[in-house]
């Protein structure tokens with residue numbers, strides 16, 4: 159491994175201001191960042207502005223942003239149409255009432271119109287809150303305790319689901335009888351009693367788990383496209399089998415569309431795959447970066463939320479005026495000027511370009527893309543579940559990922575430093591931006607060919 163593969167080497171771009179800020183921030187913020195998702199060695203790069211497809215750090219480095227706020231930014235940063243909505247909302251309404259207001263019904267009507275599973279809708283602020291409430295509601299609805307989630311899938315930070323995300327398979331037992339692996343210190347003892355795990359795309363084990371525990375399973379929560387592993391599509395029959403098992407066992411099917419919702423299309427992944435869940439959780443792209451999330455689903459289940467039912471649902475900022483207004487504005491843009499064909503075209507261009515570079519230079523890598531989400535894997539192995547990629551997905555600082563990310567930074571391209579290289583596109587990206595990414599990747603392959611061995 160050459161120098162480029164050292165994860166803690168100084169950043170290859172000017173970083174003096176970032177370093178100073180890190181030193182200052184550390185005195186008052188643990189690790190100088192809002193959690194490990196924003197940390198990178200030797201210190202974080204502190205960003206100061208984002209506009210369209212570009213982002214700038216405090217040292218004045220300009221990047222084409224392919225991180226897009228973990229996928230939340232779908233139209234482009236600081237979209238002028240949404241800035242107008244923000245101004246109008248402040249003029250006409252204000253910021254927060256923590257009381258019912260008409261913009262909420264407008265947004266709920268839009269979601270009911272577009273999301274096939276949506277008959278009723280509630281709003282919260284983050285994806286984690288949405289999955290938490292959806293699961294609690296499913297438990298109350300069925301009177302059962304167990305939730306089934308898939309290995310390697312992140313559905314948020316709460317104790318219900320933060321299991322078996324980035325783990326060592328040796329700790330989780332055999333793939334045909336997996337045990338949940340705790341992700342965080344401090345989780346409530348016994349939380350795993352309410353949890354079952356299974357490999358994504360493992361239809362056989364799924365059937366076995368249902369045969370054994372079906373009567374206790376309150377809900378299955380699943381990403382209809384497995385983006386927490388980059389870009390992994392459900393194998394034919396996988397989602398249909400989950401639907402069938404949930405039906406025959408009277409379990410609730412929750413699609414976690416926090417990434418796919420509004421990014422893949424207005425109806426989300428459920429329109430593409432034709433499988434309709436009972437509940438859907440959404441967040442991220444719903445408001446192009448403002449913090450709002452939603453739970454939508456069958457009236458029969460959703461009406462169990464308070465005040466109609468006994469499942470508690472409340473939050474000071476739920477239905478926050480500004481967030482709801484921007485979500486309405488964002489959906490209006492997505493309806494009137496849908497960016498999806500354009501994003502698909504950009505995504506296809508990116509994939510074709512990187513595929514050609516992989517072939518030409520002959521390195522063991524695979525690029526995958528679905529719509530505006532793409533992933534680069536430094537392997538040629540077929541990847542359908544977490545265990546296929548555990549050797550490089552367990553650490554957030556794999557040397558090859560770090561080296562690729564640093565190379566891209568040097569070339570004015572920002573991708574998230576962690577885990578599998580996964581990137582997002584937004585409607586402000588141009589073909590020239592994609593070509594720059596492809597060209598930089600191609601040059602990375604050439605420069606590191608000797609070190610790029612099959613992971």
Ligand SMILES: Cc1ncc(COP(=O)(O)O)c(C=O)c1O
Nearest residue numbers: 284285286312313314414416417
């Ligand atoms: C599929 C999925 N669900 C839920 C979440 C949690 O969302 P948040 O970070 O907004 O709490 C994430 C976050 O990345 C996610 O990818």
